[in-house]
Amino acid sequence: MISIEAELRRRCALAIGKAFGAEHAPSAVVKAGDPKFGDYQCNSAMALARALGQPPRTVAARIIEHLNLDSLCEPPTITGPGFINFKLHVVFIGQRLEAIASQSASLARAGVPPASHRQTVVVDYAGPNIAKEMHVGHLRSCVIGDAISRILEFQTHAVIRQNHVGDFGTQFGMLIRYAQEVQLQTGAFPPIEDLDTYYRQAAQRDREDAQFALEARHAVVALQAGEPQAVALWRNIHHESRRHAEQIFQLLGVKLTPQDERGESFYAPRLPGIVLQIAEALAVGGDGSDTALGGADTPSRLKELAVSPPDDRAEAAGALASPQALDRLTDAQLPPVIHKPLTCISDGAMCLFLPGYVDKDKQPLPLIIQKADGAYLYATTDLAALYFRIVEDKLTPNDQKPLNENWHADRVIYTTDSRQAQHFAMVFDAACAMRWHVHPQTGQRVDLVHASFGSILGADGKPFKTRSGESVKLRALLAEAMDRAAAVVAEKNPSLSADKQRQIATAVGIGAVKYADLKQDRTGDYEFVWERILSFDGNTGPYLQYAYTRICSIFRKAGDVENSQARLELVESAELNLARHLLKFPDAVEIAARDLKPHYICTYLYELCGLFSAFYENCPVLKAANPATVKSRLILCRVTQAVLKVGLNELLGIPVLEEM
RNA sequence: GCGCUCGUAGCUCAAUUGGAUAGAGCGUCGGACUACGAAUCCGAAGGUUGCAGGUUCGACUCCUGCCGGGCGCACCA
Incomplete structure (x- = not known):
């Protein structure tokens, strides 16, 4: 059964046809x-x-004539300029809700249908930098990316979460060098309790000591060449960082695992092949075919760089190009205006020029895929990742973490902040230029989406920082959330055991922070104010969790009164309003999935709780006049509970509680 | 300078993407506990959707121009 909104849309389309x-x-x-x-x-x-040259109300009447609504709705009416209004039939509402409530399997889906076309979707989120402690800047990516993943997953899409960590940049030379130094002096690898401190100390040494800086550069080379000691230290740092990130993910309830991690280091061996592939396919003056220009200046240095490090895995990654193709890549041939994607070498760097991008001086703006010194950048890694996710065959021994099946993603979603919009626009354009956005099996266009989000601001409207101007550590932020929640629980419900209180405080504190982030349209900035986030009034996590506990409380008191064969009698307006809204949950899930905007689900759940409150105030459940009404109202409670649990817990990743 | 983005009630935010009388919460004022959890609920006041044009049956939404804020614009990610 599809969502009612979708079903009506289908039937109306049929009638119009x-x-x-x-x-x-x-x-x-x-x-x-x-x-x-x-x-x-x-x-x-x-x-x-207009198109038909008929009055709109006449058109509406003719649509209705051909409309088959079965017993879904009462007879539709035409109002205003030509709106067709549908009111769900009470009998239909009752049957639907009874059906959902009748089995635990249908309750578990809360009426949400599986996707009609199952897709493979890669969601790229979190992506912290290794060797630095996670901070508030990572919160939105984690929370929103995970919610998007959960929503699509619940729709039965095959979701592949990817944590694209920054673990292979130049900063690692510095860190390795510093680790060597500390180890030599103390004889023990320093415990990385505070990664930021460690990083800062290394950076300071790098700034102050030219010899250290030089050796740090050498350490990068050593690392990339696979020098055992450098690699061992890198692994150590990597391990510590991952341990830290895992703790955060677990606390946040973000479903990323080590198996989902493929970062810069994973793609590093593939980069030479990617650059070669792009350079040849889009060479300036060429058309991608084998028509190398003779006599052009040979950028021999880059040719060297592009094929090094000598690693046969580059070939496996799809290096179709021959180094000879690079012979024609000189900037002398670059046109002043870019009409089609072109690669060439500019100032020694391998550049990909795409139509529509200019810099401050109106000069063509390149996507640099290899620096003049031969190093690769995040654009290169992102392109390699796209190739890996869409085009590459996974049944090769090259993937260190092979899956059982090929990915060939139908959709790739990036949950990163909106400042990277231009970067992703260029990367996506580059992928299109390479035709990597065409599904290798279906030939369909792969949907590349930057699900961007705004910044977290303080109460003053400026970027959220500590008083001393430092970025707020995520661990500290979550600890404060739990502390604040604990204080409230201790005040409101002191009779609970200390253990229970701690458990509730965790769920409420973390839930409040996540909900505050998810409830707003992700594209905008938002202000982070504790009082608003942890309030029990309004559209907040604690308010929704409270509504859930009230329902649980009813069932605790109800004992075994409930009867799955009970009939739903919808009499009071509060009952009807609640019932109608319950059936619209699939619609909310659908638009949230369509636009990748979890806040549609938040708004829906908040409205649901408002309607449940009205029902709760006006319609006694356990004290209703007769047993049939008690049972009927318990059905409404049961479905509301199920929708809240699915919405809050499964789709948004926010814990629900039996009591609080 | 170019590009992207935002501007909605005193404050924080919605508005299913062009639909009907722009909705919530906070705050303010006034109410409801001998009550299935008052960590709640009900009511009132509060708006020329930054400004000015345009497109059409219909605009917070689209197009143009201003005003104001944020962000980005070649070898960091």
Whole structure:
């Protein structure tokens, strides 16, 4: 069964097709703007009126003539300029809810249907830098990326989470060199309790000591060449960092595991092949075919760099190009305006020029895929990752963490902050230029999405920092959330055991922080204010968790009164309003998945709790007049509980509690 | 300078992407506990959606131009 909104849209499209021809078929069905207009409305008549040269209300009437609604709705009405209003039939509502409540399996899905077209979706999020402690800057990526993953996963898409860690940059030379130094002096590897301190000390040595800095550069080379001692130290740092990140993920309830981690170091061996591939395919003056220009200046240094380090894995990564192709890559041939993607060497760096990008001086802006010194950049790694996720065959021994099947992603989603918008636009354009955005099996266009988000600001509207201007550590932020929640629990519910209180404080504190982040449209900035986040009033995590505990409390008191064969009687307006809204949960999930915006689910759940409160105030459940009403109302409680659990817990990754 | 983005009630945010009378919470004011959890609920006041044009049956939403904030613009990620 698909969502009701989708079902009505389908039926309206069918009716429009029958009435006016299939070319007019797409139908605009949305939730009604106002309850007095029913549950849903079709807005297609007004749009069609012009094209058909008929009055919109006439068009609406003809749509209705061809509309088959079965017993879904009451007879539709035409209002205003030509809106078609649908009001769900009470009998239909009752049957649907009874069906959902009747089995634990259907309750577990809360009415949400599986996706009609199952896709393989890669979601790239979190991506912390190794050797630095995670800070608030990572919060949104973790929370939003995980929610998006959970939502798509719940729709039964095959979601592949990817943690693209920064673990192979130049900073590692510094860190390795510093680790060597400390080890030599103390005879023991320093415990990395505070990664930031460690990093800062290394950076300070790097700044102050030219000899140290030089050796740090050499350490990078040693690391990339696989020198055992450098690699061992790198592994050590890596291990410590991962341990730290794991703790954060676990505390946050983010479902990333070590198996999901493929960072810069993973892609490093593939980069030479990627650069070669792009350089040849898009060589300036060439058309990608084998027509090397004779006599052009040979950028021999780059040719050397592009094929080093000598690693046969580059070939496996798809290095189709021959080094000879690089012979024609001189910037002398670069046109002043870029009309098609071109690669060439500019100032010694391997550049990919894409149409539509210019710098401050209106000069073509390149996507640099290899620096003049031969090093690769994050654009290179991102392109390698895209190739890996979409094109590459995974059943090769090259993947250190092989899956059982090929990925060939249908969709790749990046959850990073909006400042990287241009970077991803360029990377996506580059992938398109290489035709890597075409699914190797289906030939369909792969959806490349930057699900960007804004910044977290302090109460003053400026970037969220500590008083001394440092970035707030994520661990400290979450600890404060739990402390604040613990204080409230101790005050409100002192009778609970200390252990129980701690458990509740964790769920409430972490949940509040996550919910505050998810409830707002991710594209905007938001202000982080403890009082607002941890409030029990309004659209907050604690408020929703509280609503859930009230329902649980009813069931604790109900004992075995519940009867799965009970019938739903919808009499009171509070009952009807709640019932109607419960059936719209699949619609909320669908639009949240469509736009990759978890806040649609938050808004839906908040409205649900408001309607449940009205029901709770006006319709006694356990003290209802007769047993049949008690059972009927317990069905509403049961489905509300299920929707809250699925929405909060499974889709948003926020814990629910039996009591608090 | 170019590009992206945002501007909605005193404050923090919504508005299913062009739909009907722009909705919530906080704060303010006024109410409801002998009550399935008052960590809650109900009511009131609060708006020329930054400004000015345009597009059309219909605009917070789209197009143009201003004003104001944020961010980005060649070898960091």
